[in-house]
Amino acid sequence: MTEKSILAYFNSPEEAEGAATKLRTLRASELSIERFSKYQGDGVTKISNPLTGSIPSLGKLTLKADFSAPDVGILAASDVSASGMSDGGQGKPTGKDILLTVVIDMEQYQQAIQVIEASGGMV
Secondary structure, three states, X not given: OOXXXXXXXXXXHHHHHHHHHHHHHOOOOEEEEEEOOOOOOOOOOOOOOOOOOOOOOHHHHHOOOOOOOHHHHXXXXXXXXXXXXXXXOOOOOOOOOEEEEEEEEHHHHHHHHHHHXXXXXXX
């Protein structure tokens, strides 16, 4: 029995979970859903007032990132994602930052691809 891996990208965890539910019926041996970012770290882990709290940069506050130096945080704040004003030009966020990883039997591979794409995923 030969297995094949699939990496699929989604806009939301709910879309990925919907696809994962359908993929479980195809007997996927491994399933994982993770959010990823181009910035490292978990960012702000407690709620604080941005006006009075100790926040080193806009990047740390809005991008959920941890930076090794203040200059890196300042540079990251220039990213359009930090302001929240980027919508991809279509009126809604277009970033696919949810990764669904699937290991499935080769016989169900094409059907799994169809399930992912029908659920809004990109392979």
